[in-house]
Amino acid sequence: MTLQESYIEVVKRSYSGYWNYLKHEISAPDWDNYFYGLIAVSLLVWLLEIIFPWRKKQPIFRKDFWLDTFYMFFNFFLLNLIVLIALSNATAAFFDDLLGVFGLHIGSLQLFDVDRLPRVLGLFIFFIISDFVQWNTHRLLHKVPFLWNFHKVHHSVKQMGFAAHLRYHWMEPVVYKSLLYIPIAIIGGFDAQDVVIVHFFALAIGHLNHANLGWDYGPLKYVLNNPKMHIWHHVKALPEHAKQGVNFGLTLSIWDYIFKTDYIPEDGRDIELGFEGDENFPKDFMGQESYPIRWKKPSGS
Template structure:
């Protein structure tokens, strides 16, 4: 038990020191904090210059709420919960494996570090994205998980910052499911993964942006604003009642597994979910949902 307490303490102190370095710009090109700011400003600029919904305000409904979510979820949530939790669970998992004289490397198919860097990063990205696509489907199919995912679907006007409006429990689910698949292929260091991180953040921001883009033939590979808006549609036909277009970065999984749905131009469709009129509108009550659910 003392070992786990030390892990939690070290996780907090280590991440706090890392976060200070990010804020003071003591890291190099892979600075996640300022990288997020730069990507957000660039995509917001595109929204202002080339708006799809021209009557949507630049400072749209819930713009500041989503902006707060952006920084809270990507930085403060890690400090409060995720780093300590993930490090502790990883250690507990390793300790359980040791009982059977095993380790995570016992299941490792190969190590991406032994591949050419471009190939290793590609494998890392594809495995991560596919696992997250499946996890996203679970968030829509499992009632308990859907209650958490409602926070993201409470967005009523799409814009880049809506990308990172999500319940604190979501990354716990994603990271837990992603842990073993990534352990099987080995791990890249943080600086290398930054390339994948910045790419996925940019695509995610664009998916939620007020932009009339589908990338032409590349729409069959990459998720895009015209496709992703249907994922947020409030009303869907019965055959896709659990949702569609689950792709985070890649749309190819949806086309391969027949979960794609784009019946027509969705520029002006209503967003949300059934009963969202009674859903909490503020950050605190959204984060406490469904614990504060009235029925």
């Protein structure tokens, strides 16, 4: 079998494996079921929005509610089926093959195995490293013009609500997972249950960050990202000293406080959200997905 054929085989196995997994997720509810877990977390946070609304004049079915709901299920499930699983597995195979040229394999780069640590400590290490890598990746999405064009989809939200969490272009998780693969592989030893626990915690915090809730968690605001902090990440009029963004934290806010990218000048309940020029940004799913392909750099810039 040629190298090209082996990669094609990886992609085929990825598609069939994920399709079978997706059918199982929908037909066989379990405690670690992503499909029903997403629905449960979403309904819970939406209920909190209804009971404790921060922006009281904002409708329950806010602007783009159904578009963001579609994005939730597309990005969480269909995106994986269409491209992400196959691409991730092919990337992993390519990286392993590349190491093989130098007589190495991913196991030889492994610094330590978290299986040898107490489970709670292993989970903590996994979570901290994942969140820090993703914080840096999020900064790149704002600072690199090519990546910012994809990230504009997420920042096109004009009214915040839980489902806005998963409004993003399909290219974003490709970037996140590619940059996360090596550090996680070097540590190694994580099992599926570890990933599920960390994933659902991050999902819940992400939903809360985008929800119509005026919470900051008191002293925990310096550790956990929160709605009052994250709304400033979506502010349209960025401060002069940080035109490429502020408050990049996903689950943890501590990185922003450590690296001085935090910005909460006042109560942000009624600030305008978006980005400069968003009035010309597509309002529909297909338009937003195709925007980075059609975008042309303004002349003179």
